[in-house]
Amino acid sequence: MGVTHFLTTSVGEHIANPRFLEAATQELAEAQRHLATFTKRTKRRTKKHRAATRKVPKIHARIQRQRLDHAHKTALTLVLDHDAIAHERLNTATMTKAPAPKPNPERPGAFLPNGATAKTGLNRRILDAGWGVFLAILANKAESAGRTVIAVDPRNTSRTCPSCGHTAKENRVSQARFQCTTCGYTANADHVGALNVLKRAGLALCDVA
């Protein structure tokens, strides 16, 4: 599971991240702006004001339905095509936790940059992708279909070479690219993660080398 792609399989197939919230950003902003044009002091709301009040929650409800629909369809495809499915164990609590403020020792009361802005954007996308919901749906469908689902420890799955086993953060050249500093094995970084997850679950049929 990734940020660039919703998920990548061990055969290197990517399933795109749908980003429903991002797609509705402008529509949401407009609805919020429109709502703000109604004065709050009016005791009795007009028909238009009531409609404007309902608009924002309506858009959020639609995004929620789109996410669920996407999760159901993706999970169903995986369950129909595979007898066993391995995935990284999610820890949404730490993934979405805000980074701690870094006080500036030279200026009491001031703070050093802590990467909070970049992290906030990532957090939002993580929540947007809704993996927790997806994995629950996947587990449910797999159980009804008699399939096996295995959650594995996600540590170093994107830093370990699936060919020689060398683990280093330098192996991850960029968000998208993996290149082993020991043996030179090169692949898409998300694909490498998926291969390592499969191996860790004991499901790999053969080595990639």
Ligand SMILES: [Zn+2]
């Ligand atoms: Zn290697």
